[in-house]
Amino acid sequence: MTLKTSIYPVVWQDDHVRLIDQTRLPAEYSVVEIKRCTDMVEAIKIMIVRGAPAIGIAAAYGLYLGARELPETDRVEFLESLDRVSQTLAATRPTAVNLFWSLNRMMKVARATTGSVEQIQARLLDEAHAIATEDLHTCQEIGRHGLSILPQMPQKLRLLTHCNAGALATAGYGTALGVVRSAWAAERLERVYADETRPRLQGAKLTTWECVQEGIPVTLITDNMAAHCMKLGKIDVVVVGADRIAANGDAANKIGTYSVALCAKAHNIPFYVAAPLSTIDFQLADGSGIPIEERDPSEIHTVGAVRLCPQGVEFYNPAFDVTPADLIAGIITEHGVFLPAELQSKLSHFQPA
């Protein structure tokens, strides 16, 4: 069974990248054309493209665009300048490790390619395509493995998710929403409960939009309603994505995920994290070393054009939190589903040193 979507957030066309502008959904579906590396840097920073795997894919194409713009014809000088381009892309957002994974992979390919600068450039474009294509397959595998561990119940499942770990956050299928898609196709899913996900509202704006596109029933709740819904027996399972998973299974994801995991534990509801191998950072022993992005206070003090609080208030706006491994029932990857404690022994050998 091949499961497809029609949502591809990062697409190469002719000589440029086309990004679905995720800052405008759901009010407006529009596409931004990215022809220069600096435009890709900006698109990642302001979250036209967002979600860990999608950021990695966008950065790979961004590096190719940067390589195409470099004036150097000498191979050594070209690689030095390319390294600086890579560092600029790497400085866009700190938490999702897929960004660094993808740039490292691209730089390795550049260094390993013998021949002219033109040959390196051509090889970089091929590698960016490969990263995008692999992600589609990876997410479909995540969906397939996720389906196998969903709780067996007489009735169809009600699945809660937080933020958007869908087609929009990947090459086009999704991690947590990959599990949703395969559960829906297998007629195991009654509906999705989507947390709105303050402050950027990825759940309200993006996850509900994706579900509506696919005809999957979805109920939007505000973040502070999750515990209440669980207590009323409306949620059977929680599946979320991740931006970076440490070797011990501690998982960083969108701010508010940790609270959902605590609520799930209190109500005996299994809490799963769905993520590709490229999201696991075996360099970090545990989640305390995961850098947490802090974003502009305007994301929390203003909604639309309306300021929510008086002047004189101080703000703290962390974009991610870390869910401790002991709250996670399993990590759904393209290689299967693992207990957090199994990641190191079962998966670390898949990642190149």
Ligand code: MRU
């Ligand atoms: O700030 P965002 O929108 O990039 O955060 C996205 C998330 O936290 C996702 O859950 C995560 O990247 C997984 S996407 C498959």
